[in-house]
Amino acid sequence: MTAAAPPVRPVTLDLLRRLLGVEDHESVRTLMRRAEQASSALPQLVVSAAAAEGLPLGSGSRDLMRRARDRAARYAELYERIAAELPVRLVKGPSLAGRYPAHLMRPVGDLDLVVSGEEQLWRAAVLIAGQVPLDRADLTLSRHGERTDVTLGLHWASEDELLDRPHNIELSTLPFPRTPGGPVPPHTTLPDDPWLADLLTLAEERFQRAFHAKDAVDVLMLFADPAPPTPAGLALAAAGHRLAPELLELLAYTREGAGADLLDAYTRALREPAAAELADRSRPTGRPGTEDRAEDRAEDRAESAAATVEARLAAQLPVYGMPLGRPAARPGSTRTHRYDTDGVSLLRTPIGDYLLVCGEIVSQDAYDTALRVLDRLGKDT
Structure with a gap:
């Protein structure tokens, strides 16, 4: 760890406008609509920022925040119930929410839990099934080498099914699944440091979707920590998890969108390992005359x-x-x-x-x- 990092830019409506591409002359309602398009739960952050700046909230906004707080409390209750009986790691979600200032609501969507093995996963699933009225349980199996992993998405109805996504707890034995059949093999262990685990699992999201405003705000909250890792230390961890290109993209996106100068040293440190990782991913498999792009390999398999x-x-x-x-x-x-x-x-x-x-x-x-x-x-x- 290093000496204290410079302060990050506070999360305000102006910052959210910048991240979401909403002009100053456009209304707060436009900001809300743009937030919904980026992520279904992101309006929670917008409303909390508006309340902190003194904007009056109507009944709809107040109820949105109440439902979000209730969902977060229910997830916390279930996590504590599981953690009392099983070794389980909490990633993203509530782990990141604890880094937000009290006046801001980190968007509450899903709860992501990583367990050490299949038996622990099913024990956790049984505990959850005994506590909530499950509607659906989505099962996925994957294998790499001799190891078979399980991911289980447990869903049940939200309080307001017309406005909110169903509750979802995702249990997995595999913290870094990557793109199935792609050039980057899954990574099976989380860093011991919760700060690193949260940041690297955020970067992992790039294998499923593009980064958006919520990710940038999460990065700002992480780097508000008084003693983040050194740039060299973070680059080493990202390279070890084969996430240097994704993390570089995430930090560069946050740097540009939020004007976060403190990330410059980190993006510089990540450029070399990111380039090396991309070169490794594009390495041919030995078939003559093929470019062998990642997506081609997945299709071939x-x-x-x-x-x-x-x-x-x-x-x-x-x-x-x-x-x-x-x-x-x-x-x-x-x-x-x-x-x-x-x-x-x-x-x-x-x-x-x-x-x-x-x-x-x-x-x-x-x-x-x-x-x-x-x-x-x-x-x-």
């Missing part, structure tokens, strides 16, 4: 993978679980059981049964077969 669960996992492509009923806890169960029979693959888990699928379209015949196999196995097997 998808094309070469046979339409079986094992072949898809072997190709480092995700396998999804199609639910065969609503999720519900099976107390005492902490393991999964897989059945490959009659041309289908079933996975029985501590919170429900799944048909493992290799594509977006599942035939009626495969679904009907899965139900017959499930009936044959017995509901309580």
